[in-house]
Amino acid sequence: MKETWMRKFALIWAGQFISLISSSAVNFAIIIWLSIETGSAETLAFAAIAALLPQAIIGPFAGVYIDRWDRKKTMIFSDAFVALCTAFMALNFYMGNQSLFFIYIMLGLRSVGSAFHMPAMQAAIPMLAPKDQLLRIAGINQIIQSVSSIAGPALGALLIGLFSIGNVLLFDIIGAVFAITSLLFVYIPNPEKAPDDDSSKLAKVWKDLRIGIVEVFRDKGITWMFIYSIIATFCILPVSVLFPLLTLNHFNGGKFEMSIIEIVWGVGMLIGGGLIGIIKPTVRKIIFINIMHIVLGLTFTISGILPTDAFILFTVLTVIGGAAASIYNANFVAIIQEEIDPSKMGRVFSMFYSIAIIPSMIGLLSTGFVADNIGVNLTFIILGAVISFVGIISFFTPSLMQLGKK
Template identity: 65%
Template sequence: MQNSWKKTFAIIWTGQFMSLLSSSAVNFAIIIWLSLETGSAEVLAYAAIAALLPQALIGPFAGVYIDRWDRKRTMIVADGFIAICTLIMSVLFYMGHFELLYIYLLLGMRSLGSAFHMPAMQASVPLLAPESELLRIAGINQIIQSVSNVAGPALGALAIGLMDIGQVLLLDIAGAIIAITSLFFVKIPNPSRSLQEKSSIKQVLRDISLGIKGVTSNKGLSYMFLFSILATFCIMPVAVLFPLLTLQHFGGGKFEMSVIEVVWGIGMLAGGGLLGIFKPTMNKVIIINCMHLLLGITLAISGLLPSGGFLIFVVLTTLGGIAASVYNACFTTIIQEKIDPTMLGRVFSMFFSIALLPSMIGLLSTGFIADNIGISRTFVILGSIISIIGAVSFCVPVLMQLGAKKKEIKPAEEMEVG
């Protein structure tokens, strides 16, 4: 592994970059289309729910099978499923069926594929690279995502200006084909399992229980999950309102929307680059808490800006991108370090589900919040709460110890017996 992991990741990253780039372009094109066609916070919220709810609902069950199935094959099938769904939707739009329902269905189908692809990819990382390189790899992953977030919106804005939404969707299909092709050239090992491989309902529920124990048996991890879930609950409504804040509060258009998406990606690129180059030795929990503080402050100040403060909004969004990138990399690395590889698939899936399901409540109320509280005030309130979460996290000793010491991992069998 010491000699081949870099080559393996180079091949995987090449395919994933093309897939992420095309997905970023298509996602932004859809956001522009929805924002300009409807100008409705509720429509954007429903689109976000369609893109997240299926993944949240099936996530725990998907994680069990990810840990059982061949992870390379799982990623290939998931990417292929997303491509087929996108192709069907593109044909519908080509035939003139421009309806919101089809957009929601497309986002829902993509969410189902992501429920398997994303955890399978993250669960494979510790099996492909040395543990000492996990944080650096997480940083490079953030760089790839960030470059996609920088170039994707520009490409999406150009595409939606030159083509209709049905043709734009074809970009995502091309990216999926490249990603699938790259996976055929690498070998991704699967963790050895001594547990009997059954797929009965009882066995699936038992495996989900093991995944939950993998987190709850470590109080520090439990608190980290709790604070991340609370922060996600506040972040999701704000994320949906970003385009409308640009359009309605700052009086922007397609260009300004693209600028905000690009500088967010630049911020994430900078954050991932710092981690990839310097590989900080500071307690990663401290870094996570600081990033919650930084992200919350940038959001709160953004809501206080006057309508002529767009340039300051650009700077704050860049800082928010840095905070999000560093947080995601550190959070992922801690899980990969503390959880048995045989349970990583279900743990990642479980977190996505537990974090996203409460956020649906926030998203459902997005329209009400935007109409009654105001978009700017929403940024101030939710940003302040995120900062408070970051500050309170410093006051939990067991959480602070999580990043200070490396704890011994319990095998799945021992956890079951205990």
């Protein structure tokens, strides 16, 4: 039995690892191309909105259908759909058409495919492995994603330097082929479907979302943690999109420097995750969350203040920021797992993702306009200061500071 499930995951991981690295490389190559070709923060903001918004909107609804469909086929068709969108983008470049609107549309459609793929993958894992191995599998998945976030940008920078953007996009299709092929050799059972009238699907989704909202508002501490996290995400997401432009415009970097910054952010996240896994701190998790808000905000603000010849210090600050983000995420998830009813936890997480991302789209849109008019570095300073301020006022919110005292 042990050899059977391990062999299945070895096949799945092999395909997914290649697919994740190729997707990460292509995504970063697109960012480099947009940054160099347009030099516009607003263009990068629109691209980020196109890549995130569809997934945030349809994510909770997609879960309802994923639970009813064959999960293996869902993953295969999702990968194939994303690859098809990428192929259309590549064909568009080959024909000499560099329409930004078409790129936004394709990025949005790729996001739709991702909205079905990742939840189907997560939902399939418990059907393949013993319960006592789920934490171990989750850890390996995290390592694969972290390595992809480090190796992908490096590969993307190399590819965009060697090939045209149209040829670079083909690597994403190759990765999808590996992922689909690996799934073909694995049998994934599906859970028994609960008797449910198809006409009630959407009503059930809205009911589940309402239950998640009620669960969050049941505890004032959790409510404030969500509010502060949403405000911070409103600022963090635009800053993450502007990193390439800060490297290009303020520190006078190029493709190599842009890839370095993406890589060291991933290294920082690995360091932060490793520290959380090795050290068992006695400090309460909510205190860690507040401190990480302050630290992350300071790394952004100081990065905007640095002189143009301080790229090395900018790199160090990016590592610290990645570590702070990783430590924050780990403690945020742990508090939700400790405080929320397990039967409602999935709905709470999906609701938070949608509620946090959708307002951030407004932040992205306005930040693109602001950054193009006042400068990327000043945008970093302002948004970083807001994030740090969130961490400071969190210490003065009594109900929030009660979390974890039970």
